């Protein structure tokens with residue numbers, strides 16, 4: 079039997095890409111899934127496909143109330159929260175000179191505050207359970223900065239700092255994992271409004287790996303024994319340079 083059988087897993091940003099691939103990977107292994115994202119129709123279709131142990135709720139991670147409601151749904155339906163995957167994110171790359179303040183603020187709200195909202199929504203439950211696993215999806219951009227990635231990278235550096243701080247404060251009851259992918263097939267690049275940058279990224283993404291590859295890496299971290307905490311995974315296409 080899989081280690082995931084009967085475990086309750088919340089996934090934010092589950093309506094496409096990595097989050098959807100994780101849901102597809104974990105459902106057949108017997109996990110109870112609670113899926114959140116803004117596109118409720120996509121979550122509904124995915125949930126219907128994946129079977130009876132899947133619940134979903136419209137959830138904008140920039141709203142703490144929404145994220146708290148998602149965590150409450152998990153408790154109401156399955157009584158525990160074993161794993162939270164803070165996966166929701168966006169990547170509208172641009173140059174500083176373009177002053178795309180709305181996009182900068184949106185990245186800060188979703189990629190950083192969304193992660194904090196997730197942590198705040200589950201930490202009391204995990205502390206009371208004396209167990210839990212919080213997986214934060216960062217990026218290779220949380221390790222490497224390139225022109226046009228400054229703000230996105232800043233949010234992902236922040237995710238890594240938050241995860242490490244959480245790990246140090248919660249030793250003994252909480253496992254924390256930072257998942258840092260390189261180029262992966264998903265809808266992520268569609269948020270880039272700068273045409274030239276988008277073209278360059280399309281070229282990089284010709285070598286992109288599958289979202290399922292990231293779900294497999296995530297599963298590896300989850301399946302380790304309770305006393306083993308895989309703190310960080312960086313996973314790139316073999317051909318990726320930076």
Ligand SMILES: NC(=O)c1ccc[n+]([C@@H]2O[C@H](COP(=O)([O-])OP(=O)(O)OC[C@H]3O[C@@H](n4cnc5c(N)ncnc54)[C@H](OP(=O)(O)O)[C@@H]3O)[C@@H](O)[C@H]2O)c1
Nearest residue numbers: 091093094095096116117138139166167217262264265266
């Ligand atoms: N793909 C890559 O190459 C790559 C590389 C490194 C890191 N990552 C990270 O992986 C994570 C997942 O991205 P992805 O590649 O799977 O891209 P994606 O296909 O665009 O998925 C992003 C997900 O985040 C959700 N989302 C966006 N804003 C949200 C909000 N305000 N509230 C709740 N959900 C929101 C989207 O759902 P809705 O639009 O329905 O809300 C969607 O489900 C992100 O954190 C991204 O930074 C991806």
